[in-house]
Amino acid sequence: MQPVIIEARWGLPRSQTVPNTFVPVQFPLKLVDRRMIAPTVAHCQFVRDDGQPLDFHPGQFIQIHFDYADGTPTKRSYSLATIHDHALGPGEAVEIAVSFVPGGSATALFEGLEIGDQLQASGPYGRFCLQPGDHNQRYVLIATGTGVTPYRSMLPLLAEAIATRGVQVVLLQGARNPTELLYGDDFRAFADAHPQFRYVPCFSRDVPEQPHADVRHGYVQQHLAEFAPDAAHDIAYLCGNPDMVDICLEALKAAGLPSAQIRREKYVSSTPPKV
Structure with missing residues (x-):
């Protein structure tokens, strides 16, 4: 991919x-x-x-x-x-x-x-990066598959934004089942150490037997509305499956977010899995 x-x-x-x-x-x-x-x-x-x-x-x-x-x-x-x-x-x-x-x-x-x-x-x-001039109150990060890798690299910058600006962060990560959830331990550990960071794995097929309270069943796009995207406070990042990116883009626009507050990157492969 x-x-x-x-x-x-x-x-x-x-x-x-x-x-x-x-x-x-x-x-x-x-x-x-x-x-x-x-x-x-x-x-x-x-x-x-x-x-x-x-x-x-x-x-x-x-x-x-x-x-x-x-x-x-x-x-x-x-x-x-x-x-x-x-x-x-x-x-x-x-x-x-x-x-x-x-x-x-x-x-x-x-x-x-x-x-x-x-x-x-x-x-x-590439320019799919956090920006030093951002003044938002929350980052909404959404990913499927290997689209979550940029967010892993951003964790220290997110920690700095949380500490210096009081930023809230929510990460919705899509996978078909727990075995396909990439870097989940890293994100959960970061969430445990930073209460302003909410980590929400979304499993489209199988969920863990004893899931964390923030685990969801379904696709990330189905749960985006739960977090009430707000143009006055949010900057959103979309990365991964093209269908997911398109659906979430339209949902964010419908919630009032302008294009300047939606940063997106599509991943394609010869046979992209549906997650």
């Missing part, structure tokens, strides 16, 4: 986005760790293997460059999942979540990757 930037208003300078004519400078990434965090999702750690740092703004993504079987060059984009609590220096790892799609070219690439192997990458790119 790869993210496609649809809209992220009030973002970083356009020099850090990816215009159609842009030719990226590539650099080597070395795989240093990998573990499965869901039946079809791997959490991968890489270090830049040329002695240079790979720092980023939470919410940005990198591109992995490789060739199809016929030699045609291609690339895939992956949001950075690293919990960004300091500027990363040389040798420090960045993390991504990789969805394995049957028959996918990128899936074959990552499945064949061994610890110590290299990939070619470029970036970081």
Whole structure:
């Protein structure tokens, strides 16, 4: 699954986005760790293997460059999942979540990757970020699948906003069942440590046997209204399944939020799961 930037208003300078004519400078990434965090999702750690740092703004993504079987060059984009609590220096790892799609070219690439192997990458790119000029009272974060990875990287910035501005945060995360809930332990621990952060996993199929009080059954878009989006107080972020993004976008607009207060990023894949 790869993210496609649809809209992220009030973002970083356009020099850090990816215009159609842009030719990226590539650099080597070395795989240093990998573990499965869901039946079809791997959490991968890489270090830049040329002695240079790979720092980023939470919410940005990198591109992995490789060739199809016929030699045609291609690339895939992956949001950075690293919990960004300091500027990363040389040798420090960045993390991504990789969805394995049957028959996918990128899936074959990552499945064949061994610890110590290299990939070619470029970036970081993107403007799906928290903004220093935000004066909202609440962030409404909504995600499905690997679309939750940008929010994991944002946790230290959210903690700072909570501490300095008294911001409230609600995260609605969609998954089909508990085994597919990505980084749930990280978000629950953050919620336990920060009462202003409310974590709401939404399971479209199976729910845990003894669910937390904030667990919901259904799709994230079905539960958005419960949290009463308010144009006077909220900035919303949408990331993940295109259908979810479109439905939530319309719901937020119907609640009165202007486009400038809705920041969105769609993820597409060859066979996107419905979550």
